[in-house]
Amino acid sequence: MPFTRDNWPILAALLPFPVAQNDSPEQWLSVFHEVADAGFDAVDLTDSWVRPGDLDDARLADLRAAYTEAGLRAPAISAIRRSVIDAKNGEDNLAYSHRTLEAAAELGVEVVSFGLHQALTAEQQQQLWFWTVEGHKDPVGDRETWNLAVTRLRELGQHAAQLGIVMTLEMYEDTYLGTGASSVRLVEDIGLQAVGLNPDVGNLVRLHRPIEDWRELLHMVLPYTNYWHVKNYFRDEDPAQGSYVALPAPLELGIINYRAAVKEAISAGFQGMFCTEHYGGDGLSVSATNRDYLRRILPAADGYEASRSRVAQNANDLTNLRVHENES
Template structure:
């Protein structure tokens, strides 16, 4: 891929807040889908107070695509009134090859694409990872327990490719980019597999969400982040960024990981982003962080990104 000039400067690059620290089900049993505009505002005030001007609703919090048009317009009017834009919409644990809900999730992902167009978002992020298992829900950090795996079945692989291609063509018609999230034990669970998958989909608007944090946090051997980044950089689109410390004891084989700010974890994001930029990366970022006050850490991560992105 030939590198192109970025569309933004470090001050204007869209860097969105994720909403993964906010649950969809409230303490009173209601869903965020049912909240009033005033209740949504109370949550979005946190995002604004953290200094964000971009937001990804992240459908683990709010499924914009499942709101009525009037309610969606109410949400977007609220966001605009608070100075927030939505550059992209991320989905979570709604795999189009889920053995039970795959057809419904495929239809949902089409609605997400239409919603992105309706609200002026330029990208969507899809993944092939499934809901957390009961064992994962009980663990302190869910990634320390193995979850669902995409089957080692060529027919299911081809079904996944066909369904993502279908979504990609829909998105292409609307000028939307599709970014596929790297995640363990899925068909995008390694750099090599991710590249192979995207190449088989074969659409220029479909690329890779290079969320290497999902992989380096695993308590198992993984490819070095630099090697992974070198492979996926030519295909990187809308990008979820987070970081972890990682300690490996070669004597015992023990591996320990823990969430960390972008600037102090294992992945050198200054180098990773420059690698992506060298291959023409020109998409928005999403800041995520697990543990503690994830929104505040994400805000610090946003500020770090603004220091290392191109000046012009």
């Protein structure tokens, strides 16, 4: 049976919490209690908080015991800023990614998200919002580097499939996962059923420069989507003045119309998990607000088929919205 608003898995990212790799199990439990108190029943073990791939068996058991005691599940891990084509650290990142898959299997994790974004530069780390300064860029038109990405990600995908884990690739600016067309091409070149896309379009609409239209981007990638980091941003543009500004926003208030986007995703067959994210302020509480918004817009049990029918009749919602906004 397809998911409905009552049972669709919606996870909390652990981005709002500081690094806790060497914390005690009791300290981990405290974080998981906060997440549970915010109304979540599941977490994405974001590795900016704890890196499961760098824990030994005993510590992995402690981690599992902590989130279980808090009444949570951990069906996903997001491994971030560990690009397997990093010129300096690519081989180490590949080995770490394999360890993360092994740890995921030990924990019973269902989905692991990888990406090609690299560590923040020193200049990015000095900004209030790191995305206001450009970071690493994958070399455009470099066949050798592209093939390396395909080869190494395929290797990870094969390992994931052997472990019964779904692998997803997070979209991120200026990487080979930085546009809709490039992301689709990369997944198709990898060519594994276990490997899909995580269309974190929020990573792209926040850029202080011209961007790909989020409606067109999602239309391309949603048929390949198997996991979804969701966040939103307020955005203002004045191209004549060269002015582009973006700030974090709750999911229902930002520039991305997730009501329309989720409808199109379901129409395309999406039945993956959502992970709610937010930068700044009380990120956990905003993530909880985002979760509640998703619950409201997802199809109800008694209206699922009717909802799918309506979506099929309005498959061009996103395009129509763009035309309407351009005419306004």
